[in-house]
Amino acid sequence: MTPIALVGLALLLFSAGFALTLWKSPSMPEPVDPGLSPVSWLSEDIWRSWNQYADPDGTAPIILPRVRTATEADRDQATVLEARVQTSAPSTMTANEATQALLQTPGVGFSYMQNWPMCCGHLGTMLSLTWAMQNAADVPFRFLEDEVREDWPLSSELSQSRAPGDAKEDLEAFFQCTSCGRLYVGSRKP
Numbered sequence: 001m002t003p004i005a006l007v008g009l010a011l012l013l014f015s016a017g018f019a020l021t022l023w024k025s026p027s028m029p030e031p032v033d034p035g036l037s038p039v040s041w042l043s044e045d046i047w048r049s050w051n052q053y054a055d056p057d058g059t060a061p062i063i064l065p066r067v068r069t070a071t072e073a074d075r076d077q078a079t080v081l082e083a084r085v086q087t088s089a090p091s092t093m094t095a096n097e098a099t100q101a102l103l104q105t106p107g108v109g110f111s112y113m114q115n116w117p118m119c120c121g122h123l124g125t126m127l128s129l130t131w132a133m134q135n136a137a138d139v140p141f142r143f144l145e146d147e148v149r150e151d152w153p154l155s156s157e158l159s160q161s162r163a164p165g166d167a168k169e170d171l172e173a174f175f176q177c178t179s180c181g182r183l184y185v186g187s188r189k190p
């Protein structure tokens with residue numbers, strides 16, 4: 001067989017394989033019941049929305065998280081919301097342990113370079129915008145000092161906050177410390 005014939009055969013086999021793959025994959029994945037959130041840092045709403053379709057190839061939904069520990073000033077100024085998104089078992093993680101925990105989050109989804117607050121020794125629980133709007137649409141959620149100092153070098157304002165009603169949905173996520181009820185917001189990369 002000549003080299004040209006070999007290349008032709010290879011192309012033919014490749015095309016056939018590709019066509020077979022297309023034929024075998026359904027156009028719309030089937031919705032599945034993902035069960036309850038297995039981790040305290042994803043609310044049930046977030047877990048469900050990220051995992052409502054089966055994706056056996058999906059791994060590592062949280063990429064390059066940036067854990068930010070609440071300072072005393074953050075805790076003093078953060079709003080406390082009595083309504084809790086859920087309760088989580090108390091833990092005392094270090095920031096490094098929290099980062100490792102985020103990186104090992106099961107399931108699928110997408111979170112890239114998310115500033116993730118830590119308060120009371122554990123990770124804040126990420127809220128769905130729906131829950132935040134229903135429970136605290138006009139309530140200020142605090143950006144953590146650590147994020148503002150590092151990521152907003154041109155800003156002199158350290159008391160920034162955001163209400164869910166004014167959310168930049170693709171760029172910010174809202175959190176609650178489920179131990180103390182404090183509310184935080186963190187920016188992320190699109």
Ligand SMILES: [Zn+2]
Nearest residue numbers: 119120177180
């Ligand atoms: Zn707390």
